[in-house]
Amino acid sequence: MIRFDSVSKEYPDGTVAVGGLEMTAPTGKITVLVGPSGCGKTTSLRMINRMIEPTSGRIWIDDRDTTTMDAAELRRGIGYVIQQAGLFPHRTVAANIATVPMLLGWDRKKARARALELLERVGLPTSFADRYPSQLSGGQQQRVGVARALAADPPVMLMDEPFSAVDPVVRDQLQDEFLRLQGDLGKTIVFVTHDIDEAIKLGDQVAVLRVGGKLAQIAEPARLLGHPVDDFVADFVGRDRGYRGLGFQRAPKLPLAAETTARLGDSAEQVRAAAGTEPWTLVVDEGRRPLGWVNTEQVAGTVSSEVLHRGGTVASTNGTLRNLLDAALSSPARRGVVVDEDGTFAGTVLAHQVLDAIESERAAAAAAQPAGSAAR
Amino acid sequence: MSWSIDHLPAVLSLIGRHVYLAGLPLLLGLLIAVPLGWLARRYRVLYPLLIAGTGLLYTIPSLALFILMPIFIGTRILDPVNVVVAMTIYTVALLVRTVADGLGAVPDSVNQAATAMGFGRVRRLFMVELPLAVPVISAGLRVAAVSNVSIVSVAAIIGVPQLGSLFTDGFRRNFMEPILVGVIACVLLALVFDLAIIAGTRLITPWQRTRRAA
Ligand SMILES: Nc1ncnc2c1ncn2[C@@H]1O[C@H](COP(=O)(O)OP(=O)(O)OP(=O)(O)O)[C@@H](O)[C@H]1O
């Protein structure tokens, strides 16, 4: 647990970057700091490992006051990842990852073994070990940055916009991998971003700061979307928050409709005969995993992978209302594809069914909550 | 030609002296310039002082410095130590700025990452900043090497033997061949220093060769 105890930072030029911050980042959870540029996110983060000393207040890690610890020693127990990765250009990937273990005096063999293990953990081939950072792409460098921060297995990780310098597709991938990794490791993480979507996606709790380093609200993502405390937070959380809030509601069990399905290589006649008047047919693979839709009237010869319409998203039976609604809305057949946990086709839903489900969830929630307590 | 052949051993020994008088100050100068350059980076107020101050040293005429050196350090007038110290001063004058700029060129993100991982100041300097500054420092060192090889020859006037002695000798006897041999030897020597520095730099910066043409 990391606790900010009325922490302030005033720079020598009089800028108050952080003003009386009171906040707790619970053990094993991701706490995201989010807010407009210059609101003191980086300053707050760097006060934790004392790269910046607070002007007043204290920061506690578990029950130790960080100011009483030796700075270098404190830092070796805290992983740190930044936007530009900050890899050492003159050291190989493996040597970069092994930096803290070497500082801690591990022997060479053990440090290298650890580096190779971490390379795999972050999804890179071990053949990258002896490359230099300039021989990696931005996304790969960022992965090495994460591996380096994890090398000595520190209980605490600080991350300052680690994924913001890579393109959106890679960012999404890195975020997913990061969540998976965190699922295994359960570190206490403080994560800085200015991207509210990233905050909502990654945070177990999200702290919204306003300029001057004042905490506007700290809450779980769903709560932040559903109940912003004031206009500033509401504005910051942004549009579509009603829709995005659906991303935190598990979908109830809906009645799923069956589909006639086809396989790659089926002939056009077969498909048309099976489909009857239905203009779209779902194509699945040998394991009954959905591949895409095919237009029954237009298919000629045999069903090939080129004629598949792959634009639709797929929702999982244990997914969220948002996944489900999106699957329905993105499907050319207007029927959203739902799969079981193992990826096999389970059935389809229509958008109005999902909307009905949303309606009844809301009605149930309103009934469960006495009137007047909705504000907080 | 016959002069050269007759005096080959003498010329070789002069080359040896020249290597010593120009090369040793290069190493000493580097050792002194590193902490000074680091100070110039670390303390903003010191930067202009150190850069201007050391830069000024380079403008002192070498002959004057060779002659005045015994007064400052209490050596005998013919002592080659005078030349070594004077040449070290010139090397420092050239390298302080180079070292400071080389350290300054280390990306901020790299320094921050180092600090965040628990490198102390000294460890960071030796394990991160200096290695990354090597290419810049090496470029400065090459300039200093060539400059040293050339300036040292002036020491012949105060009677410290090296290749410059061939110039004074030839001049006194109005005889071209030693002068020509001296010039060629100086040029070759400067070239050898240069190549040695390039080779050394390549050896300790394998990471530079992998740079993608970006
Ligand atoms: N060394 C410094 N001296 C003076 N002011 C500073 C210094 N570092 C930061 N500041 C100021 O403190 C405030 C907070 O800066 P900080 O870097 O913490 O913001 P941030 O929330 O991380 O912003 P961004 O999203 O742009 O990274 C800003 O107004 C900034 O200009």
Ligand SMILES: [Mg+2]
């Ligand atoms: Mg910042």
